[in-house]
Amino acid sequence: xTGSHAKLEVEGLVKAFPAAAxxxxxxxxxxxxxxxxxGEFVSIVGPSGCGKSTLFNILAGLVRPSSGExxxxxxxxxxxxxxxxxxxxxxxxxxxxxxxxxxxxGLEMNGVKRREARRRAKERIARFGLAGFERRxxxxxxxxxxxxxxxxxxxxxxxxxxLLDEPFGALDALTRQAMQEWxxxxxxxxxxTILFITHDVEEAVYLSDRVYVMSGRPGRMQxxxxxxxxxxxxxxxxxxxxxxxxxxxxxxxxxxxxxRQLEAQGAHV
Amino acid sequence: MxxxxxxxxxxxxxTEAASPVPPSGRHAHGRHLAGRVLPPLLFAxxxxxxxxxxxxVTGIKESSLPKPTQILEAxxxxxxxxWENALVTMKEIAVGYVxxxxxxxxxxxxxxxxxxxxxxxYPWLVASQMVPIPAIAPIIxxxxxxxxxxxxxxxxxxxxxxxxxxxIDGLRSTDPELTNLLRTLGAGRWRRFRTAQLPASLPFVFxxxxxxxxxxxxxxxxxEWVGSSEGLGYLILTLNNQTATTEMFAAxxxxxxxxxxxxxxxxxxxxxxxxxxxxxxxxxDGDEEAS
Numbered sequence: 001x002t003g004s005h006a007k008l009e010v011e012g013l014v015k016a017f018p019a020a021a022x023x024x025x026x027x028x029x030x031x032x033x034x035x036x037x038x039g040e041f042v043s044i045v046g047p048s049g050c051g052k053s054t055l056f057n058i059l060a061g062l063v064r065p066s067s068g069e070x071x072x073x074x075x076x077x078x079x080x081x082x083x084x085x086x087x088x089x090x091x092x093x094x095x096x097x098x099x100x101x102x103x104x105x106g107l108e109m110n111g112v113k114r115r116e117a118r119r120r121a122k123e124r125i126a127r128f129g130l131a132g133f134e135r136r137x138x139x140x141x142x143x144x145x146x147x148x149x150x151x152x153x154x155x156x157x158x159x160x161x162x163l164l165d166e167p168f169g170a171l172d173a174l175t176r177q178a179m180q181e182w183x184x185x186x187x188x189x190x191x192x193t194i195l196f197i198t199h200d201v202e203e204a205v206y207l208s209d210r211v212y213v214m215s216g217r218p219g220r221m222q223x224x225x226x227x228x229x230x231x232x233x234x235x236x237x238x239x240x241x242x243x244x245x246x247x248x249x250x251x252x253x254x255x256x257x258x259x260r261q262l263e264a265q266g267a268h269v
Numbered sequence: 270m271x272x273x274x275x276x277x278x279x280x281x282x283x284t285e286a287a288s289p290v291p292p293s294g295r296h297a298h299g300r301h302l303a304g305r306v307l308p309p310l311l312f313a314x315x316x317x318x319x320x321x322x323x324x325x326v327t328g329i330k331e332s333s334l335p336k337p338t339q340i341l342e343a344x345x346x347x348x349x350x351x352w353e354n355a356l357v358t359m360k361e362i363a364v365g366y367v368x369x370x371x372x373x374x375x376x377x378x379x380x381x382x383x384x385x386x387x388x389x390x391y392p393w394l395v396a397s398q399m400v401p402i403p404a405i406a407p408i409i410x411x412x413x414x415x416x417x418x419x420x421x422x423x424x425x426x427x428x429x430x431x432x433x434x435x436x437i438d439g440l441r442s443t444d445p446e447l448t449n450l451l452r453t454l455g456a457g458r459w460r461r462f463r464t465a466q467l468p469a470s471l472p473f474v475f476x477x478x479x480x481x482x483x484x485x486x487x488x489x490x491x492x493e494w495v496g497s498s499e500g501l502g503y504l505i506l507t508l509n510n511q512t513a514t515t516e517m518f519a520a521x522x523x524x525x526x527x528x529x530x531x532x533x534x535x536x537x538x539x540x541x542x543x544x545x546x547x548x549x550x551x552x553x554d555g556d557e558e559a560s
Contacts, residue, residue, distance in 0.1 A: 057449075060453045081455065084453070088450060092444065092450050094469075095549060097468075105464075137545045
């Protein structure tokens, strides 16, 4: 996995939060390496509290790393803020804006004229299953629709790299499955580079070209597995031996970590 | 490529909230309104009838407690006197209330956006409320004279506080994650303030405005008591000296109407300015009724 044209490259990323009053110094990330080629779909799975969100905050430019480098297209940008698309766990739709005005937020912040922004949004809104809901308040949308609106907002912002932090985490299993299939189609259509966080191994395997497993406290990349399943992916693949084997391989370290954690907390397993 | 039905369909099968027709149609809304207006109206009629009955049965003198029908009569007979004085008071309230909004918001924005200003000013803002305004009203009269100015100042001082405090809370209510999202979209501080902080604060601001509406009437009456030759507060004082109790009640009734009117006006503006807020609340109501 070498080559100088990685879209996004992370080397030896460390993030330590200094000791505050009554609290010890916390090392959230300890030497994280990561590589995404253009148009790749890569997932990170890890136990909660493994520093996934800290990693995303660093990549989005919201938090500065203690050390290590983030390279975009082989270069170290002056400022990371505003360079990558970022979709946090919460949909963060603004209740006082219509669906249409919510999804054009990124365009608006880029100084795109209102009419043009709306035109671009309307081109895509049907693809995101929101046609007919443009004028509604987000409060009136279902969970899945809210997530799709948040995704459309991220897509329309037009960044080539998108960080998606457990976008389907709060959805029920059936909606979730449908949303995964839908996301793959969207992604296949214009091949953005996606870094996807989830704690669902099946979701990671189903969606990705590559899956990283993170270990918790301090966060480190523990395992990196390529997913050789052909594209387009189909729902039927979930039952294939290849899929099941990959899933088991990824689950093992996660399961061990979870067990250890439980034992450390005094429970008997 | 096989086109999977847009996730929408899968969703709609599993969730209930996403019907293209709003759950509460016009019909339901009308029923809502009747349900809101009728009970308090009936209750008021009931209380007034009880009052009337009580006065008749016990034979209390009119100068102690007039009957509601007598008050109604006085309202009609003294309508021009009441109207003239109401006009004066309403003008004072209007100017004072606007002053309170300007003062409240002007204090709230720097306090909510700057830590330094917050630390320096906020404690004093709270402390200022420990000073009884009625006690300093005479001083304000000494400084400004007997015209409209002291009334406006007293009204503004009495009612700016809830506006300031609610605006501060509202401006601070922005989800920090939303702020971060806007930062990743390249929004600077002013942009973030305009797109997120300000609109998020508005429901809070309107809560403050409603409390302030009630306070402003109290402020007006008080300011007129301290030094005035017109207005409903002044009229009440004069009528009191003449033991014209029935007319006093009539004047109090008009004052209450002014307060209710201002409150209703603010509520109406809120409804028009924040349609999303009311729809969300209505949806919540619907959920409760359904469960």
